[in-house]
Amino acid sequence: MSEPCSAFSVKSADDVSQAVREGACVLVRGGATKWCEPPAPTSEWSAGRRLAPLLLDTRQLSGITEYEPDEYTFTARAGTPLKEIIETLGREGQHLPFDPLFADEGATIGGTVATAMNGPARLRYGGVRDFIIGARFVDGEGRQLHGGGKVVKNAAGFDFPKLMTGSFGRLGVLTEVTFKVFPKPEARMTVAHDAGDLREAVDLVCRIARGPFDAEFIELLPPGRVIVGIAGHAAALRPRHDAMRVALGIAFDESGIPPAISRRSIKVPLVPSFVSILDAKLASTGTVRRYSVACNAASIEWPQDKSLSELDALLASMQLGGVALNSGRIWLGSRTGLDFLQRVKTALDPQNKLGALT
Amino acid sequence: MRCVTFLSRLASLIPHARMIAGGAGLAAYQSDGLTAFAVRPRAVVLPDTADEVIDVVRLCHEHGVPFVARGSGTSLSGGSVPVEDGIVIGLNRMDRILRLDPDSRIAVVEPGVTNLAVTKAAAPHGLHYAPDPSSQQVCTIGGNVAFNSGGAHCLKYGMTTNHVLGLKVVLADGSVHELGGASLESSGPDLTGLFCGSEGLFGIALEITLRLLPKAACFHTVLAGYDTLQKAGDTVAAVVASGLLPGAMEIMDRLAMDAAEAAVSAEFPPGSEACLIVELEGTPEQVAAERPALQKILDCSGAIQIRIARDAVDRMRIWKGRKSAFSAVGRLSPDFIVQDGVVPRRALGEALRRIGESSKRHGLRVANVFHAGDGNLHPLILYDGRIAGELEKAEELAGEILVMCIEMGGSITGEHGVGLEKKAFLPRMFGADDIEAMQRVRRLFDPKEIANPGKMFPGGDAPAMQWRGLHPLEAAGVISRE
Numbered sequence: 043m044s045e046p047c048s049a050f051s052v053k054s055a056d057d058v059s060q061a062v063r064e065g066a067c068v069l070v071r072g073g074a075t076k077w078c079e080p081p082a083p084t085s086e087w088s089a090g091r092r093l094a095p096l097l098l099d100t101r102q103l104s105g106i107t108e109y110e111p112d113e114y115t116f117t118a119r120a121g122t123p124l125k126e127i128i129e130t131l132g133r134e135g136q137h138l139p140f141d142p143l144f145a146d147e148g149a150t151i152g153g154t155v156a157t158a159m160n161g162p163a164r165l166r167y168g169g170v171r172d173f174i175i176g177a178r179f180v181d182g183e184g185r186q187l188h189g190g191g192k193v194v195k196n197a198a199g200f201d202f203p204k205l206m207t208g209s210f211g212r213l214g215v216l217t218e219v220t221f222k223v224f225p226k227p228e229a230r231m232t233v234a235h236d237a238g239d240l241r242e243a244v245d246l247v248c249r250i251a252r253g254p255f256d257a258e259f260i261e262l263l264p265p266g267r268v269i270v271g272i273a274g275h276a277a278a279l280r281p282r283h284d285a286m287r288v289a290l291g292i293a294f295d296e297s298g299i300p301p302a303i304s305r306r307s308i309k310v311p312l313v314p315s316f317v318s319i320l321d322a323k324l325a326s327t328g329t330v331r332r333y334s335v336a337c338n339a340a341s342i343e344w345p346q347d348k349s350l351s352e353l354d355a356l357l358a359s360m361q362l363g364g365v366a367l368n369s370g371r372i373w374l375g376s377r378t379g380l381d382f383l384q385r386v387k388t389a390l391d392p393q394n395k396l397g398a399l400t
Numbered sequence: 401m402r403c404v405t406f407l408s409r410l411a412s413l414i415p416h417a418r419m420i421a422g423g424a425g426l427a428a429y430q431s432d433g434l435t436a437f438a439v440r441p442r443a444v445v446l447p448d449t450a451d452e453v454i455d456v457v458r459l460c461h462e463h464g465v466p467f468v469a470r471g472s473g474t475s476l477s478g479g480s481v482p483v484e485d486g487i488v489i490g491l492n493r494m495d496r497i498l499r500l501d502p503d504s505r506i507a508v509v510e511p512g513v514t515n516l517a518v519t520k521a522a523a524p525h526g527l528h529y530a531p532d533p534s535s536q537q538v539c540t541i542g543g544n545v546a547f548n549s550g551g552a553h554c555l556k557y558g559m560t561t562n563h564v565l566g567l568k569v570v571l572a573d574g575s576v577h578e579l580g581g582a583s584l585e586s587s588g589p590d591l592t593g594l595f596c597g598s599e600g601l602f603g604i605a606l607e608i609t610l611r612l613l614p615k616a617a618c619f620h621t622v623l624a625g626y627d628t629l630q631k632a633g634d635t636v637a638a639v640v641a642s643g644l645l646p647g648a649m650e651i652m653d654r655l656a657m658d659a660a661e662a663a664v665s666a667e668f669p670p671g672s673e674a675c676l677i678v679e680l681e682g683t684p685e686q687v688a689a690e691r692p693a694l695q696k697i698l699d700c701s702g703a704i705q706i707r708i709a710r711d712a713v714d715r716m717r718i719w720k721g722r723k724s725a726f727s728a729v730g731r732l733s734p735d736f737i738v739q740d741g742v743v744p745r746r747a748l749g750e751a752l753r754r755i756g757e758s759s760k761r762h763g764l765r766v767a768n769v770f771h772a773g774d775g776n777l778h779p780l781i782l783y784d785g786r787i788a789g790e791l792e793k794a795e796e797l798a799g800e801i802l803v804m805c806i807e808m809g810g811s812i813t814g815e816h817g818v819g820l821e822k823k824a825f826l827p828r829m830f831g832a833d834d835i836e837a838m839q840r841v842r843r844l845f846d847p848k849e850i851a852n853p854g855k856m857f858p859g860g861d862a863p864a865m866q867w868r869g870l871h872p873l874e875a876a877g878v879i880s881r882e
Contacts, residue, residue: 074544112640113744114555135643158590171563171590185833191740194555195774196811197548197597198818199856200830200838204593214590225643248503250521252527254617254685274682275689282685311585313504339585340544362585379579379591382571386594390837 049097055178055186058098062215063184065096068395070211072100072121072150075143075305076157076367098150098370103217106130114194114223115175120216121154127151138227139166141171143303152216156365159210159309162259162300165226165251165335170207174218177203179213182391186349187214194222200292205386208365212397213390227273230258233283233294237266244317244337246292251336255286261300262333264321269300274295302323303341308374310357310364311339324354350374373400406463407443410487413455418446418493429470429488434478434789436737441468441482444626446490449508450568450606456489457604458574466850469604471512476738477819478787479599483853485539489604491542497521498607505612506565506582510543510603515549518610527612530557534723545605548597550724550815552648555773557613559598559815566609569595571602572846581745582609594841599817600852602845616647616681620691621709623718624671624676624698628769629653632674633748635701636772639678640745642697644690647681649773653752655732656725656767656780663728666721667714669705674770676703677722723770726780733765733782737794740804742814745775754804755779762797764790776814777805803828818856827858 049071052058062068070318071077072356100121106161109116111134118127141153141161160169167173176190179202189202201365206216218390237243242268250260250270258271272282314318314337324331330343344353350369357375364374378400387399407421420426421443431438442465447453458465466486470740471481482488494510497517501507502525507518515536518529532551533539539549544560545567557563564579580592596601624782626632632651639646652660652675657668668675680687680694698706709715729736752768755777759766767780779801783794800811802825812818812825827835835857843849 066875110744110746112746114640116459136828158586167556168558169585171593174557181837185837187834187837188830189834190750191742191829192813192815193744193775193810195742195771195776195814197550197559197813198811198822199826199834200547200841201593201730202837203599204561204590204596207590207593208586209589224646236425250703252502254526254614254683255613256686274686278683278689282683285441285683285685307676307735309587311581311583311587313501313506315501315503319627323454335584348774365587373587374585377588379577380583380586381575382577382579382591382845383589386589386591386841389472389840391846395795 049099049163051099051102053102055180056211058180058215058216058217059184059186061098062180062182067095067344067397068098069095070098070100070215071354072153073123073148075147076153076159076291080099081302088262092232098215100150113137115192115220116223117192118151120150120219124149124151124154131223132226136223137234138173138221139167139224140169144305151219155207155219156211161303162261162334165260166258171204173217173222174207177216178218179206179383180215180217181387182393182395185209186215190220190305192220206333209354211300213387214354229276229279229373230271230273231279232271232299234267234269234297235294237268240265240318242266243268244314247337248314253289262337264331279378283295304343306343307341308344308364308366311338312340312343312362320360347352406465409459410443410445414445414447415461416758417562420444427451429482431617432473432475432478432480434476437481437484437486439484439821441488442485444488444490445457446493447833448493449569451831453489454570454576455605457570457572460850461572461574461848464848464850466853469542469600471543472538473755474535474539475543475547477820477821479817479819479855481820486618491540493763496666504528505807507611507612509541511540511608511609513541515544522612528614528615529610530613531560531563534726541608542605545608547598547817552650552771554771556645556647562594563611564596564608566593567595567612568594568607569603569605569784572851574819581627586876599819599854599856602840605852618682618684618687619682619715620687621715621718622698623703623707624703625672626703627672629674629752630749632676635676635697638701642693643659644693646678646773648679650677651770651772652722652725653768655765658731659728659732660721660725662723662731664720666717668721669707672704676707677718699758728766735783735785737781737798739777739798739801740814740816741802741810741812742809743775743777743805743810747808748772748775750803751808751833755801755835758797762793764794765814775810808813820855823856823858826856840844
């Protein structure tokens with residue numbers, strides 16, 4: 043689809059404010075690794091308002107503004123490439139423990155927050171929502187707001203930073219974010235076990251997840267391959283692996299790291315008991331499936347020749363929701379809290395300038 | 401007339417035995433852990449079910465009567481102090497654990513379930529609920545959610561909000577919503593995260609889905625004594641810089657140690673001005689590998705004495721000494737105020753020096769116990785409320801500490817919430833537009849501003865402060881202000 047909007051490169055929060063105030067509809071794009079193409083101009087845009095929709099490109103709104111390794115915190119402008127952040131933290135032996143996705147492809151920290159996309163290692167300490175501690179953003183009226191703070195512990199005011207997580211720019215345009223970071227594990231080890239069938243594999247995933255093994259990630263590739271990562275002190279990895287093997291009474295092979303999450307993947311949050319049911323329905327459609335974060339998210343690649351509406355209906359019938367990337371739409375299936383969310387939208391974007399919640 | 405109609409309709413919703421509408425029974429609800437404030441509510445209801453809560457909230461909305469949800473009343477920021485002419489919805493009877501699923505590692509609980517009850521229920525499955533405020537024996541999950549409570553393990557594990565996956569809530573307008581779910585992952589903006597820490601201003605959580613974690617297999621707990629607070633603080637910085645990620649790092653000063661020692665025998669290092677507790681936890685293999693690194697740091701830290709917990713019993717003794725410090729301070733002073741401002745870790749030494757100066761200037765003793773790993777101070781300002789002007793002096797000193805925390809780039813609250821106590825300081829952390837945006841969100845959930853009004857945001861009528869002495873549970877040593 044051709045871009046229906048005029049692109050506008052923002053360099054500051056003031057630029058974003060101005061764009062939001064002057065624009066009729068504002069959509070945000072960083073590295074475009076999770077890009078959801080804007081819909082064609084609707085009658086709402088073209089008839090009701092004269093101005094064309096505006097596409098804000100945040101890549102010039104870039105740079106780490108503060109980094110305090112001893113405080114375990116950094117602040118960066120929204121368009122800062124993840125790669126730059128990962129490298130900067132790495133030089134100090136630190137990292138973002140939720141395995142941020144698509145860094146090599148050009149993803150930005152703002153897009154990572156807006157889409158709440160986590161990698162497999164979010165299992166151990168939490169996801170984007172658990173490490174974001176502050177945010178500056180521009181609301182649908184062009185006001186520059188901030189929530190949270192710059193210290194690792196803070197309970198003052200409503201938690202707007204968390205609200206921005208997963209909002210896809212619909213509640214505000216992020217301009218700056220502050221994160222808590224952790225020391226980077228000295229070494230990693232990845233092992234795998236073929237459990238035979240899916241049911242056995244899910245059972246194994248649950249046993250590992252609730253055991254005292256401190257797994258960094260547990261991924262399931264159907265039908266039965268379970269991949270486990272452990273991370274920490276180098277000298278302890280082998281003994282930790284041996285202890286886990288003995289406790290579980292199974293053998294692991296030393297496999298490489300699990301395959302990367304695809305940029306076309308659709309995230310379906312779920313719980314382990316739903317895996318078999320969903321998998322049975324998806325298997326016949328030719329969908330590539332993977333169960334991530336100890337079976338807390340299906341990561342699926344829906345066949346390109348199939349309509350997303352079909353998946354939407356399938357997920358809705360199971361009361362599951364989904365988030366699609368690079369697919370032309372964002373939210374699929376069942377949506378919880380939509381009325382609650384609509385009220386938040388009314389408070390922060392009363393003129394509906396920042397795109398629809400559907 | 402309006403009042404009579406409201407109360408009679410309330411009485412039709414809640415059986416007589418679970419409603420208090422006058423007399424001495426109301427006194428028990430007029431205050432919470434911040435004992436300097438007291439307001440007698442119009443009535444108290446004790447619902448048994450979520451449906452009863454929803455009915456009561458809808459009635460309040462219809463009549464425009466303010467309500468304050470309350471668990472065990474342990475808020476240290478005055479978060480559950482009643483509102484004049486309003487009612488209290490006491491949730492302690494809703495203490496059922498609705499579901500515990502070890503495979504999904506979740507517990508679905510009602511708001512009146514106590515923090516410790518969750519961990520007890522999870523223990524047979526090798527799991528635990530990580531947030532551990534010191535009042536965990538009695539404080540409820542509903543209150544923990546409302547105020548985003550913390551504890552001693554926040555650097556590594558986060559606060560309450562990091563352990564809440566889903567919520568069923570009734571908003572102040574009586575509408576019921578489900579937010580989040582049972583999965584660690586979610587789709588859409590993080591509404592659960594917005595509700596956590598909203599201090600009861602949106603409505604009441606009816607069902608809470610909590611994330612449980614596997615219990616660590618191994619702990620290594622060290623108590624180190626220092627001749628200055630500065631050295632203890634520097635050691636924390638050295639541990640952080642080393643790349644270790646301890647489960648907890650806590651510091652106590654001399655006054656706090658003396659109080660705790662008198663209450664429980666924790667064997668604090670004699671002759672020291674400060675002590676540091678560091679705890680490594682994880683798999684036995686990982687802890688064994690990390691121990692030498694920690695030991696090396698402590699050996700070079702100028703510690704007067706280093707004591708390693710010999711076994712689980714000894715470890716509990718050290719923690720008991722730490723966790724009893726607050727109630728123990730009650731032995732040193734008829735009353736005290738606890739602050740919980742946060743400063744960047746590098747500013748800890750400077751913050752403590754300035755607190756010491758303020759203490760001298762005001763002529764009030766201050767004991768310091770703090771979560772050093774995350775820069776969360778807990779200065780205990782000792783005063784005697786029976787002496788005219790002392791409470792005001794203590795409040796002034798507390799205010800100075802909050803302003804200092806903001807100036808240092810920190811926060812006015814790490815885990816107690818803003819509540820009544822710190823609402824005047826919120827505008828120092830946030831701009832007028834930020835606060836107005838928060839108010840806009842709130843008014844769409846609570847158009848009549850009846851849910852816990854008068855908390856968090858500046859302005860409005862605040863109840864007068866008065867001397868109340870220790871909280872009854874505190875005097876009994878059951879809860880402590882942390």
